[in-house]
Amino acid sequence: MAYFVQPGRARRVYRMAVARRIVDEVVTRRPRGDLARQRTRVLRRAMRPSRRLRIGLGPRLRALPARLPDAALTAALADLEPPVRVAWVLRRVEGMRRYAVRDQLLRLRVRDPWPVIDAADAAELPDLEPPDAFAFGPGMDHPVRRRPLIPVAAAVALTAALGGALVVTENEGSLAGGEGPADDRRLHLLTAAPGAWRGGPHRLDVWPARGDLAGDRGFTTRALRAWARSPAAPRPPGRGDVGAQLLFAGHVDGVPTALLRNGDRVARYSGQGRPVEIFTAAAGDGSTPCRWEAAATCSRHGTPAPRRPAAARCGWTRA
Numbered sequence: 001m002a003y004f005v006q007p008g009r010a011r012r013v014y015r016m017a018v019a020r021r022i023v024d025e026v027v028t029r030r031p032r033g034d035l036a037r038q039r040t041r042v043l044r045r046a047m048r049p050s051r052r053l054r055i056g057l058g059p060r061l062r063a064l065p066a067r068l069p070d071a072a073l074t075a076a077l078a079d080l081e082p083p084v085r086v087a088w089v090l091r092r093v094e095g096m097r098r099y100a101v102r103d104q105l106l107r108l109r110v111r112d113p114w115p116v117i118d119a120a121d122a123a124e125l126p127d128l129e130p131p132d133a134f135a136f137g138p139g140m141d142h143p144v145r146r147r148p149l150i151p152v153a154a155a156v157a158l159t160a161a162l163g164g165a166l167v168v169t170e171n172e173g174s175l176a177g178g179e180g181p182a183d184d185r186r187l188h189l190l191t192a193a194p195g196a197w198r199g200g201p202h203r204l205d206v207w208p209a210r211g212d213l214a215g216d217r218g219f220t221t222r223a224l225r226a227w228a229r230s231p232a233a234p235r236p237p238g239r240g241d242v243g244a245q246l247l248f249a250g251h252v253d254g255v256p257t258a259l260l261r262n263g264d265r266v267a268r269y270s271g272q273g274r275p276v277e278i279f280t281a282a283a284g285d286g287s288t289p290c291r292w293e294a295a296a297t298c299s300r301h302g303t304p305a306p307r308r309p310a311a312a313r314c315g316w317t318r319a
Contacts, residue, residue, distance in 0.1 A: 001039075001042065001043070001046075001089055001090075001093055001094060002018075002019035002020075002022045002023055002042050002043075002045075002046040003015055003016055003019040003069065004069070004074070004077055004085070004088075004089045004093060005043055005046040005047055005082075005085055005086055005089055006018065006019065006046050006047075006049055007047070007048075007049075007078060007082065007085075008078060009074075009075055009078050012068045012069065012071060012074060013061060013064060013068070014054070014057065014061075015074070016064055016065070016068060017057040017060040017061050017064065018049055018053050018054060018057070019046065020060050021053055021057065021060055022042055022045045022046055022049070022053065023042055026038055026041045026042050026045070036104075036107070039104065040104070040107045040108065043086055043104070043108060044108060047082045047086065047108070048082075069128075069129070070126060070129065072126045073125060073126045073127075073128060076125045076126060077089075077125065080120075080123060081116075081119075083105060083108070083110045083113075083116045084116055084119045084120050084123065085120075086104075086105065086108065087101055087105060087113075087116050087117050087119070087120035088120040088123055088125070090104060091117070091120055091121065092128055093128065098117055101113070101117055101120075102114065102117060105117075187224060187227065187228045187233065187234065187242050187243075187244055188224075188242070188243060188244070189220055189221070189224050189243075189244055189246055189260075190243040190244060190245045190246065191208075191209045191245065191246050192205065192206045192207055192208050192209065192245070193206070194208070196208075204245075204247075204261060205245075207245075207247055209246040209247060209248065209249065210247070210248050210249075210250065211248045211249045211250025211251075211257075211258075212249075212250045212251060213249040213250045213251070213256060213258070214246065214248070214249045214250065216249065219249060219256060219258065220246060220249050220258060222269075222272070223249070223258035223260060223267075223269035224244055224260065226269050226272075226276050227244065227260055227267045227269065227276050230267075230275070230276045230278070232265070232267075232276075232278045234262040234263070234265070242262065243262065244260045244261065244262050244267075245260065245261040245262070246258070246259075246260060247259040247260065247261055247266070255270055255271060256270070256271050257269065257270050257271075264280050265278055265279065265280050266278070266279045266280075267279075
């Protein structure tokens with residue numbers, strides 16, 4: 001009954017597995033319940049099966065009957081309206097009389113059951129084989145055992161623990177993540193527009209971010225947060241945001257290093273566990289031409305290629 005009432009055109013094996021799950025859950029929860037009430041619960045769930053019923057069908061897929069109903073009959077029933085389909089199943093599969101079908105449809109909150117019953121009786125569908133042809137084999141007619149919840153809960157807890165460990169590692173030992181001081185001070189990362197260095201004056205405002213870690217968002221984010229946590233972090237005027245320009249992110253003598261600039265200050269980040277160093281300069285508007293001391297060479301395109309940016313200065317002094 002639950003098999004034929006289901007909507008859609010899913011594969012027959014899955015329809016039968018879902019039907020058996022519906023019946024198992026209704027029977028095992030109320031094993032001594034009234035038969036009419038159990039039938040109503042089965043029909044109500046089969047008319048509109050939730051997606052949850054399709055999860056974990058493995059045990060029921062391994063306990064299917066040897067024969068399944070005709071695919072043509074299943075497809076023809078899918079074309080009927082749900083109340084008509086229920087009435088047809090009650091009349092043809094259950095062999096119920098019209099008045100009993102009427103009472104059952106009223107329990108399912110069908111307002112006008114008689115036209116529904118007439119439509120079911122007039123429906124021209126393929127012949128139905130005897131229900132005994134789809135009986136379950138010996139030892140398979142009892143409810144399928146549920147999967148124990150303890151292994152599932154343990155797997156969920158282990159997954160959550162591993163996810164928390166990854167978050168802590170990514171956020172330098174803090175589960176707060178984006179809720180830390182970096183967000184409180186509204187410090188966000190800026191990079192110069194591509195090609196601005198070649199098409200205009202050589203100013204720090206258009207300095208292209210360099211280094212093999214310039215595209216590593218995780219490393220540059222950690223550098224940004226480390227500067228935001230330091231006492232010398234730039235503070236926004238009121239509730240505005242503060243931009244930190246990325247000048248360099250890469251390895252210097254094997255040490256991952258990042259240079260971030262805000263106005264007349266440059267912060268040097270050298271990895272976790274090391275303090276952020278701050279350098280200052282005379283001009284803070286980014287208009288001073290950049291002449292790196294023993295830190296860069298000019299390529300044939302006129303674009304500086306830093307060699308030792310961690311030691312480079314452009315008129316900078318340690319704060």
